[in-house]
Amino acid sequence: MSAPRTHAAAVPAEPAVPVKPAAPETPTLADLSARLDRAVTRGLTAVTAGAIGRYQSAVLRIGISLTWLLFLLREYPNRGRLYGPDSPWGFDLAKQLVAGNHAFTVLLWSDSRAWFELGYAFAVLASASLLLGWRTRTSALMFMVGVLSLQNRSVFLGDGGDNVVHIMAIYLAFTRCGQVWSLDSRRARRAAEKAAAEAGAEGAPETAPEAGRPAEAAEAGEVPSEGAGKGLAADSGAAGGVLARTASAEGSAPATAAPAAARGRGRAGLDPVGIALWVVFGAVLVGAGAAGKLSTGWALIFWACWVGQAVWWAVRRWAPGEPRTVMDIMGNVIHNGAMLVIAVEVCLIYSTAGWYKIQGSRWQDGTALYYPLHLDDFTPWPALSHALGSSDVMVMLISYGTVIVQVAFPFTLFNRRVKNVLLGGMMLEHASIAVVLGLPFFSLAMITADAVFLPTSFLLWLERLVVGAVTRGRGRTAVVPAQRAGEPEPAAGPPQGAHDSASGSGNGSAPGDGSASEAEPAAGPHPPTALA
Amino acid sequence: MEPREGPPPGAAGLSLPARIVVALTVGAVTVGALFHLGMVFLHVAPSNTLSKEHATAVNDYIYPEFEQNWKLFAPDPLQQNIHVQARAEVVKPGGAQETTGWVDMTAMDIADIRHNPLPSHANQNQLRRAWSYYSDTHDAQDQPTAGSGSDLSRTYLQRILQDRFGPTLNGGTVIRIQARVATTPVPQPKWVAGTTGTTTSYRMLPWWNVSAAPSGQENAS
Incomplete structure (x- = not known):
């Protein structure tokens, strides 16, 4: 509740260089209070101004959806035996269990084979859609529906890997995981480029350079405030303090453009695809509600998402000023909360x-x-x-090493270098588990969870590597992604291990939020009566 | 957040109602995230003062969607190979009854896992977890210990075995099946002093009538 007050009090007191107390050896209560005030303000600014760990959330999105997609494709021949009408965990048994524990699954809405096939196909499509970052906001929700539906249908089939996917699928629905490396961000970027080109053609000399591109970038969630945020990697443990250490060497020009961008962003388009998805989503909800298939809790959650989409669309279209900023901030805060939960969850797993x-x-x-x-x-x-x-020493070393790494991991987050070394080791161990113990999907899910802690500079280096390869592959026709253009040119070469902070954190909206509504098109569940 | 010129693009410069909305959001998300993490912590931590005191609240919150278990190979890895085996009683067309030999169902799964870079859950988890579900919900005398959960686990295990036999076997109709569980300790590493036995022990389960069995067959359980 103190947020407005601290903001009002402390924002002016946040000059470029924090004012050092005149006599640091005898801090008065007022000094402490002021310092605390500044720290709180910095923390608040950090969690409201942008989505922290955009690249890390994208990695999680891609990794988890890929794991589940590959799993679904691999089990496609066995789907009926595992989750469908041929399962020994029959419809009757599953129904009894779910009646007791109230787990969410659409697959128990009807025992017809067609409904099951539809549900499985829906889960595959939702995974692919989330993987690509198409309509990410809705895809993430639909992905969660697919994961919960299948896993809760046959709950005694899962192992640790399924457990990771299950939990991360829920957390992902709260993140703005489509701000980079997604079709959404590409769509937003193209729209921004188009708008910028039009603006340029109309020749508005004083607005073009400053408000033109950055404004559109903000629209697209493309983060004009470079250097404002940093990877989740180092900040998960110590939010405010570490956040304050963000590299300022990344350049300051875009940061000054941010307010202008916020003011200057234009109105969003109509987005007919989004509206269509939203209508389908709503129709399915009405149908499911009428058939009495949704519990009150889940109905509330889905309807809230549905209304949220509509409000977001309306705000982007008709209220680009303060209402839009407020919704943006709310989205950022929720994203950042979810990223914190994800980071702590991974630590809890290892602990x-x-x-x-x-x-x-x-x-x-x-x-x-x-x-x-x-x-x-x-x-x-x-x-x-x-x-x-067969080797006693090898067995002992790996056994001890495993325990040491797992216990130590959460504490190494306070030291980037140690953490990164450990991350490499853990990923390697999981990769070996994939082969040696025959648990490829578990391993992929765990490697993804590990990757949440990778430094942003490494992820950007990876991006350049991939973009470079693709560009060369296409015979240099591809352009450098415009999203990079707004950010200061990152130093070429491999990532500097000590710098986690190369990423920007945006005050822009998630591109995935761009549409008024997003629901899976073809495979949306129909009211079960239609199939019974 | 690095120092920047001008007000940050965040909450500063917003009107009072907007600030209140932002503050409420920050508060709600903070409380929600910390509450969630606290619950998850109490769920995954060993049973302790707090989790015992709030067991109902923790379970109500965690189950079913946030259930998790990260005791992978812990506190100790499983040190025995557990194989579920089954045999059937069949009725031949002439009316003669016959009991088949034991079929190692787990070995069938293992054969499918061997040299397979992408083993299926159908082979890795289905029977294995069905057995652990059964043994968790029954005592050593096969008496149910978990109410309806015991029924579910028994039916589940029976159906898995039944499905693998199919309706007919050895030219006869399957009317009853029986399972037994063969437990073989993994031999200790050769560099560890002392030896443990590696003899297989068996736990015999009762005969179960298959669902479509003719009347008159007594269910031994």
Whole structure:
């Protein structure tokens, strides 16, 4: 509740260089209070002004949706046995269980095969759509519906990998995970370029250079305020303090353009595709509600999303000023809250995995790894497993190393270099688990969760690598993505390990929010009565 | 946030109602995120003072959608291979009854997992987890310990085995099936002093009538 007050009080007191107290050795209460005030303000600005960890959230979006998509495609031949009418976990059993625990699944709305096939196809499409970042806001919600529906239909099929996907699917729905590396951001960028070109043609000399492109970029969520944010990697633990250390060497010009951008952004287009999706989504909700399939809680959640989309669309179209800014801020705050939850969740995963292991005598005597390598269920390549398990020193080192890394990981977040080294090690271990223990989807999900902590500079380096390869592949016809143009040119070459902060954080809107509504088009569930 | 010229694009410069909305959002998200994380923490942490005191609240919040278990191979990895095996009693066309030999259902799964870079959940998890569900909801004498959960787990396990036999076997109609669970300890590493037995022990489950069994067959359970 103190937010407005602290803002009012402290914003003017946030000059380019923080004023040092005259006598630092004897801080008075007033000094402390002022310092606290500034810290709070900085923290508040950080969580309201932009989406923190845009690249990291995009990595999570791509990784989790890819994991689930590949899993669904791999299990396509077995889908009926696992989640469908041929499952030994029959409709009757699943229905009984869900009646008790109230898990959400659309697959128990009807026991017809057609409904199941529709649901499976829907889950595949939602995964692909989220992977590409097409209508991300809605895709994320639909992806969550697909994941929950399948997993809750046959809950005794899952393993750790399914658990990660399940939880991350819910968290992703709260993030603005489509601001980069998505079709949404490309669409927004093109619209911005078009608008900028038109503006240029009309020749508005004093607005063109400053408000022109950045304004459109803000529209597209393309972040004029470079350097304002930083990767989740380092800030997850210590929000305000670490955030304040953002590199300012990244250039300051775009930052000054931000307010102008906020003022200057124009009205959004009509977006007929979005409206169509929104209408379909609404119709499905009405149908499901009429058929009595939605619990009150879920109905509230879905209707709130539906109304939110409409409000967002209306605000972008008709109220580009303050209402738009407020909604933007709300979106950022929710995104940042979700990113915090995601980061802590990953830490909890490693902490519990590690701390429970410490209590096990096999992990203590350093033979633990030997046993999974001799369990029939986890040895797709027995020769490899047995070779790995035959060396006492190797088994001991890996067993101890695993526990050490898992227990230590959350604490290493306070030191980027150590954290990054550990991340590399953990990803490598998960990659080996994929092969040795035969758990590729679990491993992919865990590698994705790890990747949330990758430094932004590394992700940008990766982006340049990919963009460069694609550009060369196309014979240099492709242009440098315009989203880069607004940001100061990042230094070429591999990422500097110590810098997590190369990313911008936007005050722009998520491109995925661009449409009034987004619902999966073809595969939207019909009222089950139509199929019964 | 680095120092910037002019007011930050965030909440500053907004009207009072807008600031109130922003403040409410920040407050709600903060409380919500911390509450969620607190609940998840109490859920994944070992049973402790707080989680015992608030067990109902934690469970109500966590289940079903935020359930999680990260005790992967912990506190100790499983040190035995558990195979679910089954046999059937079939009625031949002439009316003669016959009991088949034991079929190792887990071995069938393992055969599909072997040398497969992308093993299926159907082979990795279905039977394995059905058995752990059954053993979690029954005592060693196969008496139910979890009410309706016990019924569900028994029916589930039976159906998996039944499906794998199919309706007919060895030229006869399957009328009853029986499962047993073979547990074989993994031999200790050769560099560890002392030896443990590696003999397989069996746990016999009762005969179960298959759903379409003719009347008159007594269900041994």
